[in-house]
Amino acid sequence: MRINGKALRTIWFEDNKVKIIDQTKLPHQFIVKDLKTVTDAINAIKVMEVRGAPLIGGTAAYGIVLAIIEKNDLNFINQAAGDLINSRPTAINLKWAVDRMMKKIKGVNSKEILSLALNEAKAICEEDVGFCKSIGEHGLKIIESIYQKKKDTVNILTHCNAGWLATIDWGTATSPIYHAHQKGIKVHVWVDETRPRNQGANLTSYELNEEGIPNTIIADNTGGILMQRGQVDMCIVGTDRTLANGDVCNKIGTYLKALAAKDNNVPFYVALPSSTIDWKIKEAKDIPIEERNSEELSHVYGIDNSGAIKKVLIYPKQSKAMNLAFDVTPAKYVTGLITEKGVCDASKEGLEKLFK
């Protein structure tokens, strides 16, 4: 997708370095940053210069490449793999990508290992682009059918950033929206801001603006009343981990949107590549839910009159704050899962029909 009219991806490899867009600076500054070591990659994931389940996976894959460039030694690479997996807990793509990289280089002679790893990291990213494009094509059909009935702008609510900035390109939740827009279907997006980090406002609205898609930022709590007023035709959200039974773990607050959608008969779709499916964990309570620094709540970032990015405290200094980053929406509230292989029920049977 584009920034300032220029087609870009969120991550690429150039001159033995990994290039990323530093998402902690968006939307106020556009900075491309170099990752030169595996520690740089781990840090970029931890401080969320890169974020979003598929992009975290892509970065972790390139992290293994950087480790090999740094020190082509099995102990070092194994340690790096463990540290990458532990850098963020909830998004399953991270472990999925590292496991895939390690499997690829297992037993490979040390001269070939780098080119093999690099090709695999590139393949993981390329595959994600293809998956997200297919998600868009499948999701487009749903938007199209609403448009044909309504014959007017389709209002779509999304939560957090599951856009191209959370992936390598296209996005998950936003891909159907981009496809619809490119096909000339009128769409308007309600963008939850989304607290704690305002990633809807900072990232989703930003990327939709860059593509010329009408959107309006709302407080996280506004979705319910909009649904009651008939101003939301459908919800599409992303996911950081979806269980084989169709339960969906996504950015905190997704569950409440799903409840409101159910109460108002608004279709609630979740878009995901298969790399986000956790086939192992059986119950939602076993998903590791990230609890992040409470400063994400108590402080906000913005620009001052001179254009400098500033961080300011908005809570009473003495107050304690608690910051769970994800919640789980039970499958029963999900109308359907939009995957690269098509749309299915959020259920074991639905997922198995497509993927097993």
Ligand code: MRU
């Ligand atoms: O904490 P983040 O920014 O890495 O959270 C990820 C998200 O933005 C989401 O939860 C998103 O909706 C799913 S990732 C495509």
